Amino acid sequence: xxxxxxxxxxxxxxxVVGGLFAVTTRHxxxxxxxLVVALLGVxxxxxxxxxxxxxxxxxxxxxxxxxxxxxxxxxxTRAPIGPDRAHAVGPWRAVGAALLGLATAGLLxxxxxxxxxxxxxxxxxxxxxxxxxxxxxxxxPFELLSLLLLAALVGGLAVARGGSAEAGRExxx
Amino acid sequence: xxxxxxPYLLAAALVGLGVAGIAVRRNAVLLLVGVELVLSGGLVLLxxxxxxxxxxxxxxxxxxxxxxxxxxxxxxxxxxxxxxxFRLRGSIDLDxxxxxxxxxxxxxxxx
Numbered sequence: 001x002x003x004x005x006x007x008x009x010x011x012x013x014x015x016v017v018g019g020l021f022a023v024t025t026r027h028x029x030x031x032x033x034x035l036v037v038a039l040l041g042v043x044x045x046x047x048x049x050x051x052x053x054x055x056x057x058x059x060x061x062x063x064x065x066x067x068x069x070x071x072x073x074x075x076x077t078r079a080p081i082g083p084d085r086a087h088a089v090g091p092w093r094a095v096g097a098a099l100l101g102l103a104t105a106g107l108l109x110x111x112x113x114x115x116x117x118x119x120x121x122x123x124x125x126x127x128x129x130x131x132x133x134x135x136x137x138x139x140x141p142f143e144l145l146s147l148l149l150l151a152a153l154v155g156g157l158a159v160a161r162g163g164s165a166e167a168g169r170e171x172x173x
Numbered sequence: 174x175x176x177x178x179x180p181y182l183l184a185a186a187l188v189g190l191g192v193a194g195i196a197v198r199r200n201a202v203l204l205l206v207g208v209e210l211v212l213s214g215g216l217v218l219l220x221x222x223x224x225x226x227x228x229x230x231x232x233x234x235x236x237x238x239x240x241x242x243x244x245x246x247x248x249x250x251x252x253x254x255x256x257x258x259f260r261l262r263g264s265i266d267l268d269x270x271x272x273x274x275x276x277x278x279x280x281x282x283x284x
Contacts (some may be wrong), residue, residue: 002176005179014249016242019194022206023197024197034179039207042217048210049180053234058216070206076256077256078204087203096196098197100193102191105186106189116176119176122174123224125231132231133230133232133235138230152249
């Protein structure tokens with residue numbers, strides 16, 4: 001166990017515990033807040049793996065934007081304060097979901113773990129290299145992503161605002 | 174020096190937790206929490222390839238940035254759809270049966 005292994009294990013435990021509470025808690029707002037804990041753990045483990053830029057972007061975009069969006073959506077859909085009894089699931093559903101998750105995790109681990117051939121030296125990719133590649137090799141996918149963001153922005157606005165009033169009247173009549 | 178079993182186990186655990194969350198939630202907004210966990214498992218796996226040195230064109234750092242961007246766009250559209258459905262039906266229960274009268278656009282409706 002090197003120092004990096006210990007640091008990674010600590011942040012991985014934080015991420016897994018946060019994820020576990022995020023999917024099991026009955027309080028809807030707590031689920032979003034536990035997602036913050038899980039994502040901070042993931043960001044810390046990415047930092048240990050040597051990808052500072054990705055870790056910072058993860059914190060900025062996921063914790064700063066996505067979780068806030070989820071919290072806003074929870075408020076706009078009138079999430080209850082306290083346990084969410086309207087959306088409670090039965091024990092069989094919970095057991096089935098847990099088995100499905102365990103099976104997926106076991107399958108992935110059994111495929112991936114044989115690939116981990118011992119301890120490797122962590123290769124460092126500097127942010128300067130990443131920036132050079134991002135605006136060199138990857139520049140067209142990068143530009144395409146800005147189009148995707150624009151389309152998502154316009155599409156989100158159109159879906160959430162326009163047309164829903166007419167559609168609501170249509171169904172109500 | 175780092176052992177690669179840790180990142181692989183973390184990625185597997187995150188994806189498993191996310192799949193369990195997707196399967197267990199009935200609240201449409203909380204379904205997205207599971208999706209985010211699955212995507213973060215993918216991020217860990219991509220960054221691990223870079224840390225292991227099997228990396229060309231800095232793909233282990235650039236592709237996670239792309240994944241994060243696409244996830245943000247996906248969440249925006251998904252939440253817009255959820256809000257539209259909530260306005261239409263007054264509920265975001267994923268298990269609720271669909272409305273009995275699905276409107277004149279439903280071709281399977283004999284009435």
